């Protein structure tokens with residue numbers, strides 16, 4: 053994993069008290085390689101190691117701290133800085149728009165979020181299924197929330213997503229939180245881009261969450277940029293962190309959108325949602 | 340003579356970056372570059388030849404042979420089996436969550452039906468919300484029979500029922516769609532092995548997501564270890580993904596990518612073409 057890669061790069065610092073410029077450059081290069089292998093994108097890897105190089109030159113390790121530990125701490129704090137401060141969502145007067153690529157976990161996460169706020173805050177939550185592309189989308193959301201008092205709005209026979217959102221808001225818009233689930237899409241599909249623009253206008257969302265699968269690699273950056281341009285991403289949700297994937301690619305989404313990770317998905321059940329915590333995410337990322 | 344040194348290193352590093360940015364896994368890439376080095380260092384550089392071009396051409400050759408290793412033609416293979424009377428031909432779709440198994444099942448069924456074959460689908464994802472509805476809707480639209488049960492039923496039983504039904508009806512092909520699952524969930528991988536034992540498929544297809552980074556290797560290796568798949572389908576190649584995962588999967592498992600998913604429509608399934616992928620990666 054990433055930790056092994058970083059430790060491997062740092063192992064050459066064993067017993068050293070100070071590095072010369074060439075050694076710092078070598079260290080940065082091997083750390084960059086380790087980051088790329090963990091699905092970080094090129095630009096991010098360069099930024100992190102540039103900061104590492106600067107700080108290795110400027111900072112002295114505290115007394116009793118090895119150069120290895122010092123370097124590891126720098127990398128750790130740079131990752132925390134990259135992730136940014138946490139964001140609290142108040143579950144009142146919110147319309148949440150869920151967007152993302154195909155199969156990332158948007159529909160499942162819509163159900164999870166609905167139950168999260170309903171259970172923890174006792175607020176009235178409604179969800180709108182605005183995916184008109186995927187067969188069985190409404191049935192999926194309905195079944196996920198079958199045992200929940202959350203109101204599920206959908207029009208399985210209607211193929212106009214914008215109309216469903218408009219009708220849905222008219223019907224359930226009085227809820228404290230309304231979550232709108234949309235179809236998976238990629239910015240290379242013009243029709244789906246146009247559809248999202250129309251949905252976005254009608255929804256008047258107070259939060260626009262990008263749902264991204266922990267297994268996504270280098271495409272995460274460009275994909276996130278596309279969604280950010282279209283709707284202005286205000287939060288990122290990383291799913292499937294209960295698998296083997298670590299979510300390195302998702303960090304590009306954070307960097308591109310400037311939006312914090314707000315929740316993480318750790319399973320297929322409605323209860324498998326956790327609030328994002330940066331040190332947990334980073335230690336899992338490091339492996 | 341091509342010499343080892345900073346010039347060669349720098350050129351190789353530039354290509355390495357292109358490949359990493361195209362999602363080729365680091366381990367596969369390292370292996371390819373080591374072989375590239377030993378091939379080129381000490382070899383003759385023709386007069387006027389551009390070293391960058393030579394290295395790139397060599398790299399593409401190595402990647403093409405990696406993708407072509409063990410390659411088999413999906414359609415031709417199904418045809419041969421049907422013609423040989425080895426029916427129903429049983430195909431099983433496996434992979435982690437959300438990669439495109441159900442959609443690919445529908446695409447394959449549609450393609451085979453267009454070629455005049457009778458296809459029966461097994462809705463063996465009895466776990467996920469909306470899974471049976473999804474496949475049943477596809478089956479209705481394509482015009483093929485779908486064997487399913489109540490949600491929560493036994494996955495292996497559905498597979499067996501579909502095969503029995505196919506035998507009784509003299510159908511040509513059965514495609515078993517299974518639930519997505521994470522490879523680190525032992526009980527789910529065991530369940531899949533049970534479905535495999537009961538269904539005894541002729542062909543197992545691992546369905547991977549072209550958007551996946553280094554995790555594509557983890558997934559493929561684990562499915563190869565527990566189930567042994569015959570070929571892989573790489574879906575969502577019509578997205579921002581560059582498709583490097585194809586190389587990592589082929590390298591890690593020695594199994595070929597045989598089909599490419601290039602969209603959500605029933606016709607968006609192509610026979611995998613290594614040159615087409617390489618062109619996409621090097622663009």
Ligand SMILES: Nc1nc2c(ncn2[C@@H]2O[C@H](COP(=O)(O)OP(=O)(O)OP(=O)(O)O)[C@@H](O)[C@H]2O)c(=O)[nH]1
Pocket residue numbers: 152153154155156157158159160161183186234235236237291292293294295316317318319320324436437467519521
């Ligand atoms: N293991 C695991 N599976 C998940 C998680 N979140 C979603 N899934 C699964 O991932 C698959 C895809 O989830 P969906 O909710 O259908 O994804 P989607 O983004 O709505 O898909 P489209 O609407 O087709 O774009 C399903 O099998 C889900 O059960 C998670 O956190 N962990």
Ligand SMILES: Nc1nc2c(ncn2[C@@H]2O[C@H](COP(=O)(O)OP(=O)(O)OP(=O)(O)O)[C@@H](O)[C@H]2O)c(=O)[nH]1
Pocket residue numbers: 154155186236434435436437438439440441442443464467470517518519520546574575576577578599600601602603607
């Ligand atoms: N653009 C594009 N989308 C695809 C492709 N293949 C599948 N999809 C979409 O990806 C999403 C997930 O596809 P599914 O077929 O449900 O994936 P799955 O592997 O069966 O998912 P689970 O059963 O939940 O594990 C759907 O929105 C599909 O339409 C493809 O080749 N291109």
Ligand SMILES: [Mg+2]
Pocket residue numbers: 158159160183186189234235236
């Ligand atoms: Mg969905």
Ligand SMILES: [Mg+2]
Pocket residue numbers: 440441442464470516517518519
């Ligand atoms: Mg499926």
